[in-house]
Amino acid sequence: MTRATPLPPEERRRLLVDATLPLLRTHGPTLSTRQIAEAAGVAEGTIFRVFESKDDLIHTCLTEALSIEHLTGELDAAASDDLPTTTRALLTTMLHHLDDVRALTAVFPHPAMADSPRPAAKPDGSACPRPDFTALHREVLAHVAATLAPHVAALRTTPERAAALLVALSFGAHHPLVGASDLTDPDTLAQLALSGLAGPKEA
Incomplete structure (x- = not known):
């Protein structure tokens, strides 16, 4: 079975932001990284290869959306x-x-x-x-x-x-x-x- 080619960092970042924003509207800061990973269709560890922390991802989402x-x-x-x-x-x-x-x-x-x-x-x-x-x-x-x-x-x-x-x-x-x-x-x-x-x- 061939392993999928990893997305470039900027595409992974975009994927995570797009998946996180709708969840933030519903869950706010109690949102878990597991929920984010499931919504984005990636492993939970992928989040921390793109962002320093969940707070970093949330801050990025809020800054971008507003x-x-x-x-x-x-x-x-x-x-x-x-x-x-x-x-x-x-x-x-x-x-x-x-x-x-x-x-x-x-x-x-x-x-x-x-x-x-x-x-x-x-x-x-x-x-x-x-x-x-x-x-x-x-x-x-x-x-x-x-x-x-x-x-x-x-x-x-x-x-x-x-x-x-x-x-x-x-x-x-x-x-x-x-x-x-x-x-x-x-x-x-x-x-x-x-x-x-x-x-x-x-x-």
């Missing part, structure tokens, strides 16, 4: 040939990111996560720096506007103003104090954004 680079990369990938599809994809991306922020910060009771959606302390005990939310908001707006820019002829306003509307819709709809659960559906928000409030009554 990072601005992860979000803006997905916003750039939302581009498509027509405005309605692009709008739905942008709203879906932002709503899913907000779902991740809420789920991961809720199940990961680390002091560094207590009052803002940021990664927990690093394995060496030092806390991750608090994000600059003004800069984060500005960067998200820029990427959404750039994704909408090819559809400028179909827009009744500038890509920048359209981006501000989509960001406000997604973040506002998701906010526990001002949003509503039925507004966290990207198709509903896209319809409102594209058609406005005036029109025939919904069935």
Whole structure:
């Protein structure tokens, strides 16, 4: 029986991160390395050939899932040939990111996560720096506007103003104090954004 060729370190890292993130949403930091290994389809020892510890893996997952680079990369990938599809994809991306922020910060009771959606302390005990939310908001707006820019002829306003509307819709709809659960559906928000409030009554 021929032994399978081992995956390169970066592919093993990607495999473990992808397998760990869904488990973190459910189990939080009580997640075991055995559960991670089973989900990834690897031996438990593989984890420690890629990461220093379980905490190192968890920190990597949280940092990646909540990072601005992860979000803006997905916003750039939302581009498509027509405005309605692009709008739905942008709203879906932002709503899913907000779902991740809420789920991961809720199940990961680390002091560094207590009052803002940021990664927990690093394995060496030092806390991750608090994000600059003004800069984060500005960067998200820029990427959404750039994704909408090819559809400028179909827009009744500038890509920048359209981006501000989509960001406000997604973040506002998701906010526990001002949003509503039925507004966290990207198709509903896209319809409102594209058609406005005036029109025939919904069935």
